[in-house]
Amino acid sequence: MCGIAANVGEQILSLLGYNAGCLPVRYLGVPLISSRLKGSDCRALVDRIIARAKSWTCRALSYAGRLQLVKIILFAIQVYRSSIFILPKAVIKQIEQTLRAFLWKGSDLSTRGAKVAWEYVCLPKKEGSLGLRGLEEWNRAAMLKHLWHICTDKEQSVWSSWIRTHLIRANNFWELKIPGECTWAWRKILKLRPLARANFKFRHPLGPLVERYGERLIYDSGLGRNAVVGAITNGAEWDWPTAPSMEWMEVKNATPGDFKPNPMRDDFLQWGGDPSGRFSVKSAWESIRSRGPEVEWHRVVWHKKAIPPHAIILWLAVRNRLNTQEKLCVHGIISEVRCVLCGQGVEDLDHLFFSCPFSERLWLLLCDKCNLPWIQRSWVESVGWMIQNSKGKSLKSLIYKRMFAASVYAIWRERNTRTFQDKARHVSSIVYDMMFWIRVKCNTLHGLSPSQENRWLQRSWGISEDVFWPW
Incomplete structure (x- = not known):
């Protein structure tokens, strides 16, 4: 009290x-x-x-x-x-x-x-990441909702009405100086205005003149900074300022004769971050978030029909973040780098996928199911080949992407099982499991074209004929 x-x-x-x-x-x-x-x-x-x-x-x-x-x-x-x-x-x-x-x-x-560093994890999948959101950026995007309510919620919210009546009053919200004595929360909201202003768009014929014509024109006209477009209208006609300004003459001459103001329309604000003009926290986050370059391989890793455990291991492999023996040796954690799958080569990404005799045999068995000729490539070249040859939404492209991810996942899991549990499985057993994973996912498809190629792949992989039904 x-x-x-x-x-x-x-x-x-x-x-x-x-x-x-x-x-x-x-x-x-x-x-x-x-x-x-x-x-x-x-x-x-x-x-x-x-x-x-x-x-x-x-x-x-x-x-x-x-x-x-x-x-x-x-x-x-x-x-x-x-x-x-x-x-x-x-x-x-x-x-x-x-x-x-x-x-x-x-x-x-x-x-x-x-x-992987957290700032890279918090990027969209198309930019080579996991699709998480940075908390600081999400927090600011969520708080922009309050600015949207202050500017657009004229009658419904008690909070926004109180803010306009007692804190903004007759001032321009966008030009309001941060008071020396104000609440911490209000100060934080005012500091968000630069983030919001880029996407808050006033629409003609009513709205702040500053937004429509720029500060120089307002200065030349002699009107106040808070003047709205309604200040240069008289009913359904224009009432242009009499200031001797070349800029105002250009605006007047550039306005079509049949373009008249509509006095029956209210001011309205649109959110420029979304085509609908409506504000959403998601679109606000999209407009202020950090950005990275889009990567070509994201469609190979994160396609809609991807199996999540397979996709994330493939993602780590593409980003060279799997802890292979070669990498552990570089960091001084181990001294021996012999591949546990074949007992011969140096275990790095190029060897594991698919130069190792064990992994090569596994991969070739899957290639035979697609009638796909394969030559030995480096890991980077294999990823590049998959990017070029798995484009589109055909059954062949989908199987290519799934068997690529499944192979990387199965090889890495077998490597870990042999390393940490001293247990080994035969190639045929692993391939059987991989074909089951791929077949189950493919059975969820429908409406495929019953082309000769699709029919052949359907029989080769044991996929249900229901995939050709339109439902």
Whole structure:
């Protein structure tokens, strides 16, 4: 209680039977604070994410399984809080550290041994990454929703109405200076305006003149900075400024004679980050996120019919992030680099895929199923060949991509089984499993053309004839 004497406050509490409290208190799951948000205020959020990550104790979870848990569950825990506050950087760092540790090491949450730097993991798949989102960028995108409500939600929201009435008043929101004394939350919202302004588009015939014509024209006209296009209209006719300005004359002459203002239309704002003009957090994130170059191989790794455990191992191989013996030797972890599959060559990516006699035999057995001639190539050349020869949506292209990913996955798994469990499987047994994986996925297709090539592949792989039905 504020603004009253201490003895008066005690009397009120005594009469009402309440106890005096202090900020911060929790309301609707978030802390109510009178100062800036501190790391201690978000401790419960961080602890909840850590506890949830540690609850999945099954060591059999693959990278692909943990990736789905990070995307769907762990990341979602912070979404509500991120849409209300700008989270402190220390909190964002703790949360991302937990997500990164769980992705690469599981529920142990070890911070060592990440395969790929987190900033590269948080890029779209077409840019060669896993499609996660950076928490800081997502937090800012979610907060842009408040700016959108301030500018567009004229009557429905009590909060936005209060902001316009008591904080913005008659000022231009975009030009409003950050007050020396204002709440931490309001200051953070005002600091987001440069991010929003690039995508907030006022539409003619009504709206700020600055957005329509630029600051120089407004200065020449003698109108105020907050003037709207309605200031140069008179009903359904134009009322151009009389200022002796060449720029204004150019605007007047460039306006078609049949283009008249519509006084019955209200101001409206469009979000430039989406073709529909409607704001969404997803499109806001897309407009402000970090970007990387698009990679050609993403269609080979992340196509719609990809098997997730296969895809992520192939992704690591393409990025040269598999811990082969050759790489471990370079870092001084081991001294022997002999391939465990053939017992002869040096185990690196070129040898494993597909120069090793064991892996070459496995790959050639699959190539025979496609009547595909194959010559020995380096790993980089093999990836390039697959990019060029698996384009399109034909059954052949789909089988090429699936058997490529399945081969990399099966070879790497067999290598690990022999290295850590001292168990070995025959090539024919591994190929049988791979054909089963590919066949099951292909059986989910429908509406394929019953061409001679597709018929031959369907019989060769044992795929159901239902794939040719239109339903």
